[in-house]
Amino acid sequence: MEDFKEGSTNQRRSRSGEIASADSGKNIDKVVIDNAVCATTTLVKVDSERKDGILLEVVQVLTELDLSIQKAYISSDGRWFMGVFHVTDRRGCKIADEAVILHIEKSLGAADETVGSSRGVDDATVLELSGTDRPGLLSDVFAVLADLHCLVVKTKVWTHNGRVAALVSVEEEGSGDRIEDLNKVRLIETRLRNVVRGATASVSFSSSSFRGTDTDRHLHRMMSAIRDYERLAVVSTASDSSVSIQNWEERAYSIVNVHCSDRPKLLFDTVCALTDMNYVIFHGTINTIGERAYQEFFIRHADGGTISSEAEKQRVIHCLQSAIERRAPAGLRLELISADPHRRLLLEATRTFRENGLSVTMAEVSGKDDTEANVFYVTDASGSPADPKTIGAIIDRIGAGNLRVSEDRVERTGPMQSGSLGVESSAAGAGLFYLGGLVKRNLYNLGLIRSCS
Template identity: 55%
Template sequence: MEWPACTDEYEKLIIRMSTPRVVIDNSVFSSATLVKVDSARRLGILLDAVQVLTDLDLSIKKAYISADGKWCMDVFHVTDQNGNKITDESVLKYIEQSLGSSQYGRIKSSNGLTALELTGTDRVGLLSEVFAVLGDLQCDVVEAKVWTHNGRIASLIYVKDSSSGSTIEDSQKINKIELRLRNVLKGDNDIRSAKISVSISAMHTERRLHQMMFADRDYERTPILKFTSENPLVTVQNWAGRGYSVVNVQCKDRTKLLFDVVSNLTDMEYVIFHATINTNDGRAYLEFYIRHKDGTPISSEPERQRVIQCLKAAVERRASEGVRLELCKEDSQGLLAEVTRTFRENGLNVTRAEISTVGNMATNIFYVTDAIGNPADSKIIESVRQKIGLSNLEVKELPMVNHQEIQREDEAVGIGGAVLLSLGSLVKRNLYNLGLIKSCS
């Protein structure tokens, strides 16, 4: 490490202490890449590490997290979406540099885009109306993500001015955008809960979507349509002897699952001291030892139920079911409005969407069901593809999840089993399972 000439020895020591130590090893396990991070403990550091890995669309198949006093150790077993080790040297270098920086987890610049945050009641055709308004107001959509859950919708849309190609700074135009979109969102019966805000500040899109839906209290609402076929199982128990609350989550394994759960625990202002994550045969088993910021565990039954509700919602938001349609087409004015209008006219409801633009090409992903949440008719899908272009709109399967079993010496602690073990035994067992010590005795 090179130091500026003006850096004294004390400053060097502080920098060394605050800079995480990262080890990446492909030789330890046959089925995964080992990533280990040792660092000084600070609030949110686990979320930052998980965010770096999930932003690369890597799957965390197994993990152990432990924070002891002023220090923490995070160990991850990661694969690509096809269940293979990470062998791309550029990706490995990026992981090491990102996790090894004392600044990792910071948000990148907004690149001159204006961010529109929308929350409201979901309905068929809503996105079509939103994109039509933006096109009418000369706003080009560069990126966007849309989630739906329990009859609610949250969207973060990044736009630029069509004529200038830059950030929208005209206050009158911003006011007009807010007014028009608010009218679309509230419809005939959502006057109070429809919300929109405009910002030029940068933010992590998916973290912000979780925060928006959490603020909208989607976890308290009864779903109008049931998009997901499987409910996550969440339990919360107190370990009185150690002063922890123990949170267990069992659900279908998928990419970014750990990020979704850790993000919501962080936003609820809980501190994660220890955690174990295991996956097996397409299932994920997550266990967290948490406290409030003041060091106390969960103290009441209403609070316990709220944590259960919130974590179930965190898992379900990204798990919207439906046919995955991928659009790859040269970008043009009004393209999104045209495509989503075609969906609406054919009775398709968009349950989740990811919009991106690279150069002059639009690469968009839509998850669609019929109007009441059932699987969309294949004939309707083909009809929509013919209207938009068979070569432009393709039906895609979800990325393959690695179901290969990772051998464990002991079974993971079950939801209904004895979770209140000696913490020392728990630590030793997981260090052994992760290949960091030779014996757990």
């Protein structure tokens, strides 16, 4: 391993040479973190031998650090992967925290066994629950677990298109041990299958723990498995996302364009969706302008082919739209902020939501000993905004010191950069005007050629 080169705070930092990770076998040859080139973003440049999943691996590391990817240029034709990512922190500023910079370097380059292994819930049983959503479902799940003397450690719940996917980490009440009694496991499964109605309901146990974006990727897969990309008649199909696909026969690529509202973790979700559908991203350009995000990917199927039928095209479009929409919460954000090691307040809050006719559209329950708030997004039973009087009555019942209304905490203090992409080219024909030069533009932006003309 070559020495780590370090200059002043705003100068280029790089880690070069072959660097292997002991836990994943990855081999990223060069990572450069640069605060000098761009006035408003930190550049993270990655050069590596091309391998399956390398783009998702890089995006996952940046996403887990709560960084926003404002721009990116990706090229991986041939045997080499090259990517440039313009990132900011959650306030929209360049990365100034030395610990974050070191974590990026270690996660992408160094063989440090502590990276990625310090997260999660040790020795907990993780319950996977998916099926048809309905008002009061989360309250009923928690009530069943409490009745069976299972203590909820962590929970993450997504809903979309009338479906629900949840990961619930539980332990034996009192002892804190994993649930290993097979008779109790069967009883939990039976009781919860009665709670989650519908032919798609499924319950399974896993010994894996909550691990950052690993949890999110698993929720994506759970949602796809219950086909949430198929619209239910009772669910509105309104969406501000636009996905278009066209084939570039000359270069044997399918070109995917995504236009939608920008939000945290958006790139992770779209790359995750394409990867899990067995498509390989060879080139890509990512840009954000104001509150809008624009993503363009040049893809092939893992077998080397392009998207070959209208049915396949529509499936990819619907799956990408679903991946975008799943994490975009609907409703009012409520935070349960009191320490609650025995989960009594959690049970009372979710029961009160149910009794007042509220639906939980997304939820994240932090560790029972954590100081972070437990977050719930709620609507009325029809999916419309909840009545303020109802919310007020719920807060009075739970206690204003325990439950509060909170806006999404997406802070932006730094300036947003406008990009230079042809962002209005969502139509299939218009896109081809500039698509032929994307490879050259990527190489130019990566600093590998002097001109993209």
